[in-house]
Structures are given as C-alpha cells and as structure tokens.
Amino acid sequence: MLQFIFLAFFALFVSASAGAAATIGEDGLHKEEWFSTTFRDIAEDIAEAKAQGKRLAIVFEQRGCIYCRQMHEKILSDPEVRDYIKANFLVVQYNMFGDEEVTDLDGEVLTEKSAARKWGYIFTPTIVFLPEDAGARVSVSKAAIATMPGAFGKWTFLNMFRWVREKAYEGSEHFQTYHARIIQELRNSGKLISED
Template sequence: MPRLFALAAAALLALGLTTALPTTAAAVELGDDGLHKTDWMRDTFKDLREDLAEANAEGKRLAIIMEQRGCVYCTQMHEEIFPQPVLADYIRDNFFVVQMNLHGDTEVTDFDGEALSEKQAARKWGMLFTPTILFLPEEVPEDQTAAQSAVAVMPGAFGLGTTIDMFTWVAEKRYELDNGEDFQRYHARRIQERDNGSTD
C-alpha cells in the first residue's frame, strides 16, 4: 500500500496536479543585482548614520541584511519565511531594514565614518554567510563599526518561530533586561508557550 501511495503521488507530480495543495512558497521579486526584494526593505544611500537617524525618527529599529546572488538560503527565507504575514507585518511595523550585497560595489558609510564598498564592508564586519542580519541599537558610538555595535546577529536561514522570536527579542530590547533570559532562553520559552497554545 505505501508503494501504491508513492506511485500515485509521483503521478500527481508528473501531471502537475499538486497546485491545489497548500504551500508557503511565493513568487519573489528579484532586483537587477539578483537579490530578493520586499516591500519592507528601504532603498537608502547606505550611510548608516543617516539610516539609524531615520529609523529612530520612525520609532523603528535598524537592521542590515546581507545577501548574495544565487544564495539558496536567502531564497528559502524570501519564499517560505519572510512572506508569512505574522512576520512580514512585524518587520514592516517595527524595523527599518537595509539590504546589502555580499559582493556588491555600492558605497556604504559605516558608523565610524569609513566609506567603502558593500563587499569591503562585509569583510570588515566579518560576514561569511548569507543571509546574515545585523540588528543595531538606537545609539552607536562614532568610533564603532556596525558589527561592533550590533546587539544581535542572525547568521543563516531559520524557521518562522526562530526568526520572529529574534526580531521580537530585539524590538522589545530584551538584550538589556537583567533577568538572565538571553535569546536562547527566551526562544525556548516562546517555543513552549506556542506548544501550549499561548498567543501572548
């Protein structure tokens, strides 16, 4: 019987009849640079001091997402995770997100005043993987870089729960709380609450 079910599933796939099945994948726009684009990403001059000031003026947190053309993990995040309404709405409402290209030549001005290309900034900040998200505080000392001042770094592709927990942990400034609940403990608690059916 399992073999028969497998053959039937293969036949459905071959006929393209699985479109009625639920899926979280979505068509995602690609820019000329080959990077995925969303409506919550900001097109700025990439002067991080200006971006931070604008984020603060809007009451949002600045986040930098580093991606690259052809990144399968970036594609996974943009097709399966970022489009989820609960996450997309949260990012849109709480974050000012600036996208950068791991191999890009667009000029970036770091918080320490150094002007360099995106790819030079990626090397300076020690970024090796995409996607990587840097979450910035509301104030950055003039002598610090984006990497030095980040309150959290999210390297790689994660599921919806982990991703929304990270954005929430940053937005709520839980990294400042003196309660011993670092992100891992916070995330573990949120997993348990979701398993218990809590919506808080």
C-alpha cells in the same frame, strides 16, 4: 456565468498575491517592496529608523543564495513575520559582493563587499541588528546588538526580531532562553504544533 465570475475573481486574487511576493532585482537579489532604499550611511539609517519608531536591521544576501530564496519565499512571505518586521524595523538590503558605497559608523567609506569583510560577515543571509542610537564611532561589527547568520525557521527568525525590539538583550535572558520560553508558551496555548 457564475463559473466565469469565480475564475475572474481567482485570477485577480492570484495577481494581487503575486504582486506582494519578492521580485528579483538586476543584482540577482530578492527584493521585498517594503525593504528600504537608503544611501547606506549607517548612522543616518539608525536615525531614520528611530524617527519612524523602528530599529535598523541590515540583511546581507548574494546572487544565487538558496537560503536567501528560502528566507523570502518561506519566512518573509508569512504575514505574521512580514507584518511584524515591517511595523518595527527599517530593513536595508546589502549585496555581500556588491560595489555600492557604505559609510560605517566609524566614518569609513567602503563598498558593500569590503564592509562585509571588515565586519566579518561570511554567510548569506546574515541579518545585523543595530542599536537605537549611533553612539560611539565604532565599526558596525562592534556596535551590533545581535547578528543572525544563516537561514532559520519561522519562529527562530521572528523571535530574534522580537527579542531585539523588546530590548530583551538588556536583561539577563539570553536569546536561546527567550526563544525556548516563547515556543513553550505557544505550545501551551495550542497555537503551535511544530516549531517551524
């Protein structure tokens, strides 16, 4: 009887964990339940993020991208990373080759794929961090605070989100210096054995 109760509890735990994992959408992209679905009007998304006390991050992905899969399975599944991003960012997913309509900050209406070309994003995943306010009517590529092209390990990934959230880009500490400092602090405290 005790064995049956244990197995039932284990099955419940596994199904609950699986429910939190990313799923694959009809477009072939991994979907996190906490990603935001919007009308992809960048100025409106920046305003919505600000209203929630967050920052806007756009993530470009594509069907079959092994690095996107790794980002979802190894990085975004980590509770420390996931919880920090959920609490501090409104994340909107774009399909690098998609046809959904996008309104750039300069007012131009594009498809996702033409926006990727216009903004110069050619790798997936690419995460684009936008300013707190829409500001001047310039293209996203000119307005972006930072861009993270490609897949990175946990600490580089998380520290980029922290660097943006803390507005460290406004100071003189370059991201690489910031990242190295945080890694050293984690090592010194014994909280980090290997970087990623």
